[in-house]
Amino acid sequence: MTSLPAAHLPLASGNDANEPPVVAAARQAADRDIGNYAAQMDAAAALYQARKFADALVYAQRARNLRPDSLDALLAVGVSQAELGQYDAAVKTLGQAVARRPDDADLRAELAYVHLRRRAFQAALDEAERAWRLAGASERALEILAQAALALGDKPRASAAVERLSAVNPGNPQLVELSRSLASDRSRRARRKPS
Numbered sequence: 001m002t003s004l005p006a007a008h009l010p011l012a013s014g015n016d017a018n019e020p021p022v023v024a025a026a027r028q029a030a031d032r033d034i035g036n037y038a039a040q041m042d043a044a045a046a047l048y049q050a051r052k053f054a055d056a057l058v059y060a061q062r063a064r065n066l067r068p069d070s071l072d073a074l075l076a077v078g079v080s081q082a083e084l085g086q087y088d089a090a091v092k093t094l095g096q097a098v099a100r101r102p103d104d105a106d107l108r109a110e111l112a113y114v115h116l117r118r119r120a121f122q123a124a125l126d127e128a129e130r131a132w133r134l135a136g137a138s139e140r141a142l143e144i145l146a147q148a149a150l151a152l153g154d155k156p157r158a159s160a161a162v163e164r165l166s167a168v169n170p171g172n173p174q175l176v177e178l179s180r181s182l183a184s185d186r187s188r189r190a191r192r193k194p195s
Contacts (some may be wrong), residue, residue, distance in 0.1 A: 019050070019052075020050060023046045023047060023049075023050045023052070026039075026045075026046035026047070027043050027046070027047065027055075027059075029042065029043070030042065030043035030059055030062075036066075037066045037067050040059050040060070040063035041059070041060070041063045043059040044057075044059035044060040044063060044076045044080070045076070047059060048060075048076070048079070048080060051083075053080050053084050054080075054084060056076070057080035057081060057084065060076035060077045061077055063076065064076075064077055071097055071100055071101060074093060074094075074097045074100075075094070075107065075110065077093050078090050078094040078097060078114070079094075079110060081093060082110075082113070082114045082117065087114055091114055091115065091118070094111040094114060098111055105131040105132075105138050105141060106131075106135075106140075108128075108130050109128065109131040109140040112125075112128035112130075113140070113144055115127055116148055116151075119151075121148045121151040121152050122152065124147075124148040125149055125152060125157075127144075128142075128144040128145040128148060131144075132145055132164075136168075137168050139165060139169055139172055139174075142161050142162075142164050142168065143161075143172070145157070145158075145161040146158045146162050146174075146178050150178075150182070155182070158181075162178045165178070
């Protein structure tokens with residue numbers, strides 16, 4: 001058996017009996033061939049999809065150790081950190097990814113989402129707006145933009161984002177909730193206005 005390089009994280013002890021076969025197979029393939037970047041990324045992706053974020057992070061970090069220049073590994077590490085609530089680490093990691101590829105709307109939307117989850121609403125709004133400018137049809141960027149604007153009380157910006165989102169995809173599942181939030185905010189403000 002090959003030994004791990006010094007910078008590698010130890011092999012995961014996972015493999016629970018309830019693990020879906022595809023996840024177990026990906027994990028086993030990665031553990032058998034620890035120097036294989038693609039196998040580590042496949043395991044990270046399978047574990048992430050199975051919502052085993054701590055394990056996904058381990059494999060993503062192993063992939064990143066194998067290929068420090070890999071943007072995909074950096075992204076896998078960042079989104080796993082975010083799912084684990086490690087928001088400061090995720091912001092740093094995804095910020096590095098954005099610095100490498102500043103014109104990537106998807107990377108910027110991921111960073112905006114982490115800001116939103118950590119309740120840094122202005123940072124989320126700014127980053128989502130950058131993502132939207134890069135890709136006007138980015139539903140994720142528009143969703144985050146609307147949510148952050150609502151949290152900041154910026155009704156016009158939230159409303160504009162919801163209108164754009166509706167134009168891009170009238171069937172977007174977030175539209176109902178965002179529209180409800182806008183309507184709720186309008187009725188609250190109407191009740192507060194003096195007669």
